[in-house]
Amino acid sequence: xxxxxxxxxxxxxxxxxxxxxxxxxxxxxxxxxxxxxxxxxxxxxxxxxxxxxxxxxxxxxxxxxxxxxxxxxxxxxxxxxxxxxxxxxxxxxxxxxxxxxxxxxxxxxxxxxxxxxxxxxxxxxxxxxxxxxxxxxxxxxxxxxxxxxxxxxxxxxxxxxxxxxxxxxxxxxxxxxxxxxxxxxxxxxxxxxxxxxxxxxxxxxxxxxxxxxxxxxxxxxxxxxxxxxxxxxxxxxxxxx
Amino acid sequence: xxxxxxxxxxxxxxxxxxxxxxxxxxxxxxxxxxxxxxxxxxxxxxxxxxxxxxxxxxxxxxxxxxxxxxxxxxxxxxxxxxxxxxxxxxxxxxxxxxxxxxxxxxxxxxxxxxxxxxxxxxxxxxxxxxxxxxxxxxxxxxxxxxxxxxxxxxxxxxxxxxxxxxxxxxxxxxxxxxxxxxxxxxxxxxxxxxxxxxxxxxxxxxxxxxxxxxxxxxxxxxxxxxxxxxxxxxxxxxxxx
DNA sequence: CGCCCGTTTGAAATAATTCAACACCGGTGG
DNA sequence: CCACCGGTGTTGAATTATTTCAAACGGGCG
Numbered sequence: 001x002x003x004x005x006x007x008x009x010x011x012x013x014x015x016x017x018x019x020x021x022x023x024x025x026x027x028x029x030x031x032x033x034x035x036x037x038x039x040x041x042x043x044x045x046x047x048x049x050x051x052x053x054x055x056x057x058x059x060x061x062x063x064x065x066x067x068x069x070x071x072x073x074x075x076x077x078x079x080x081x082x083x084x085x086x087x088x089x090x091x092x093x094x095x096x097x098x099x100x101x102x103x104x105x106x107x108x109x110x111x112x113x114x115x116x117x118x119x120x121x122x123x124x125x126x127x128x129x130x131x132x133x134x135x136x137x138x139x140x141x142x143x144x145x146x147x148x149x150x151x152x153x154x155x156x157x158x159x160x161x162x163x164x165x166x167x168x169x170x171x172x173x174x175x176x177x178x179x180x181x182x183x184x185x186x187x188x189x190x191x192x193x194x195x196x197x198x199x200x201x202x203x204x205x206x207x208x209x210x211x212x213x214x215x216x217x218x219x220x221x222x223x224x225x226x227x228x229x230x231x232x233x234x235x236x237x238x239x240x241x
Numbered sequence: 242x243x244x245x246x247x248x249x250x251x252x253x254x255x256x257x258x259x260x261x262x263x264x265x266x267x268x269x270x271x272x273x274x275x276x277x278x279x280x281x282x283x284x285x286x287x288x289x290x291x292x293x294x295x296x297x298x299x300x301x302x303x304x305x306x307x308x309x310x311x312x313x314x315x316x317x318x319x320x321x322x323x324x325x326x327x328x329x330x331x332x333x334x335x336x337x338x339x340x341x342x343x344x345x346x347x348x349x350x351x352x353x354x355x356x357x358x359x360x361x362x363x364x365x366x367x368x369x370x371x372x373x374x375x376x377x378x379x380x381x382x383x384x385x386x387x388x389x390x391x392x393x394x395x396x397x398x399x400x401x402x403x404x405x406x407x408x409x410x411x412x413x414x415x416x417x418x419x420x421x422x423x424x425x426x427x428x429x430x431x432x433x434x435x436x437x438x439x440x441x442x443x444x445x446x447x448x449x450x451x452x453x454x455x456x457x458x459x460x461x462x463x464x465x466x467x468x469x470x471x472x473x474x475x476x477x478x479x480x481x482x
Numbered sequence: 483c484g485c486c487c488g489t490t491t492g493a494a495a496t497a498a499t500t501c502a503a504c505a506c507c508g509g510t511g512g
Numbered sequence: 513c514c515a516c517c518g519g520t521g522t523t524g525a526a527t528t529a530t531t532t533c534a535a536a537c538g539g540g541c542g
Contacts, residue, residue: 014329045472063383066392066468071383085372088255088365093376093473116368117361123368124329127357130371131326135334137378142304142312144386145429149530151307179488188386190531195490211539227307231286232334390498420520434498436522452507 002032004105007053010079011125013166013235021121028115030105035098041082042096048086050106054078057102058177062185063094072186074136075099077164084126087112100177132234139232144188147227149197152187154206154226159233161216166235173215201225243273245346248294251320252366254407254476262362269356271346276339282323283337289327291347295319298343299418303426304335313427315377316340318405325367328353341418373475380473385429388468390438393428395447395467400474402457407476414456442466 008025011017017025032055035041041052041059059076073094076082082096086109098104116123136159143155157176164174176183180198181191189197201207206222208215216222223229249266252258258266273296276282282293282300300317314335317323323337327350339345357364377400384396398417405415417424421439422432430438442448447463449456457463464470 061379063379065383065387067388069387071387073379073382085376087372088369089372089376089475091472091475093475094379120358123364127364127368127371128329130368130375131328131330134371134375134378135326135330137375137382138302138304138314138335140382141314141378141385142306144382146306146310146312147308180490181488191489192491192532193530196530199490231332234330234332234334421522422520431499432521433500433523437498440522 002055002103002105004028004030004053004055004107006055006079007081007105010081011122011129014125014128015121017121017125021119024115024119025122028107028111030107032103032105034101034103037098037100039098039102040095041098041104042092042094044092044095046092047090048083048092049109051081051086051109051112052083052096053081053105053107055103055105057104058099059096059102059104060099060182060186061094061096070185071188072182073140074133075160075186081129084130087116087126099182135232135234149187149189149193150200151225151227152189153183153194153197154201154222155228156183156187156226157207157214157216158219158223158226158228158230161219162230162233162235166233172219173213175212176214177212243296243344243346245269245271245294245296245348247296247320248322248346251322252363252370255366255369256362258362258366262360265356265360266363269348269352271348273344273346275342275344278339278341280339280343281336282339282345283333283335285333285336287333288331289324289333290350292322292327292350292353293324293337294322294346294348296344296346298345299340300337300343300345301340301423301427302335302337311426312429313423314381315374316401316427322370325371328357328367340423376473376475390428390430390434391441392466392468393430394424394435394438395442395463396469397424397428397467398448398455398457399460399464399467399469399471402460403471403474403476407474413460414454416453417455418453 004026008017008022011025042048042061044063054076056078059082060072061074061082062070062072064070083092086092116126143152147155160176161172161174178186180194184191184194187194202209205217206225208217245267249258249263252266283289283302285304295317297319300323301313302315302323303311303313305311324333327333357367384393388396401417402413402415406413419427421435425432425435428435443450446458447466449458
């Protein structure tokens with residue numbers, strides 16, 4: 001049986017919870033289900049009644065623009081709650097879909113709100129999570145707005161490698177479970193250009209590939225190429241007060 | 242004498258505070274100062290000891306990339322706190338500067354944290370503010386990643402018009418207090434291209450200008466051109482639970 | 483085996499940048 | 513008072529990055 005421990009692990013990343021908060025999180029009511037790739041988890045415009053947490057697998061959020069284009073605005077790894085905004089906002093401003101086959105838990109939003117009011121450490125962790133999410137979004141704005149395609153791609157690779165390994169999901173060889181079209185939608189590029197950028201990084205020896213299994217022989221060099229600093233991820237516990 | 246009422250007004254946008262929270266916010270210790278345009282309010286890498294609130298004037302946050310480019314990641318109007326992330330993160334991941342001459346209040350971060358622990362309505366408003374900020378950032382990612390220059394510019398104009406008029410700062414003729422270079426840095430474009438896009442909007446009759454004073458004769462048309470929906474601003478009190 | 487989705491590649495078209503020059507305007511100092 | 517100055521806005525021409533369109537390829541799966 002699966003439980004909410006991935007969520008707890010994520011929330012405790014910046015500081016361990018006291019016993020009561022720990023138990024309160026693990027004691028939240030929830031149901032789980034297994035979903036196929038591309039299953040919608042949130043739909044823009046709908047009121048969120050439940051909070052969805054990724055227990056395993058990956059997910060992404062996206063928005064659609066007038067000309068039909070799609071922009072992926074965030075990627076999510078196991079342990080992450082993908083709709084904390086539903087806590088106080090009653091209208092979703094974006095969509096979310098599973099990227100891979102995934103196991104998700106759904107928690108009634110009311111239970112989350114109650115915990116927020118009763119358990120200060122939990123409330124703190126949720127706010128902290130939002131602060132970090134905003135920081136990541138600022139970096140995405142910067143990445144898309146001011147870096148060329150190769151740099152953008154290298155940056156995204158570094159971010160993914162860093163986040164997954166911090167959560168113990170993957171090491172320096174990892175699967176980037178996205179099609180090139182999805183990568184393009186995340187970087188504000190077309191899939192064709194993503195393909196050319198990937199091959200450029202490959203030919204420079206910055207990455208090697210075996211279908212979607214990425215290998216980064218020299219992370220330092222890729223970070224250099226991607227203008228990547230992990231400061232914005234605020235993953236270092238020392239960086240939280 | 243200026244006080245923190247602009248901050249209170251902003252925090253109360255989604256729901257009035259009870260008397261105690263109200264007084265607690267207005268009773269926060271603070272100092273004010275007048276700053277010139279371009280004055281740095283936050284520097285990347287530095288630990289935030291104080292929380293800076295805009296009482297009047299405008300400000301922006303930005304990040305610098307390896308090739309020297311700058312990306313503006315958010316704009317701020319009176320009443321907004323520009324570094325809530327300092328609440329729990331002890332290292333700034335971006336810079337902030339005044340856009341215009343501005344009056345800013347600085348509040349010791351410790352006082353904010355104390356209030357967060359003691360006044361639930363205040364804590365809720367701060368979390369809500371972060372949720373909305375994240376939503377705006379997602380829209381910026383989308384705007385920069387997937388819309389062409391004219392649409393991007395129209396969108397930014399609509400956002401600015403909507404946000405300022407919601408705070409009672411301006412109406413449908415308003416000053417966009419940015420140079421074309423700054424607009425470019427906000428949209429991921431060059432100043433030259435911003436200029437051409439502005440003139441294109443002008444020639445289509447979507448905006449008229451008198452130096453930096455913008456006039457929008459038909460907001461509905463500009464919204465159409467900018468693929469703008471104000472849903473993501475979550476300004477409607479009904480949208481908050 | 484054949485089909486479908488995703489990848490790869492080339493060539494042409496387009497959006498945006500770069501570089502350069504000039505106009506404008508408010509402010510400052512002679 | 514005028515001349516100059518620096519920052520901003522405007523414009524054109526050349527260049528570059530990225531997109532678009534189209535076609536072929538490959539591999540996994542029914």
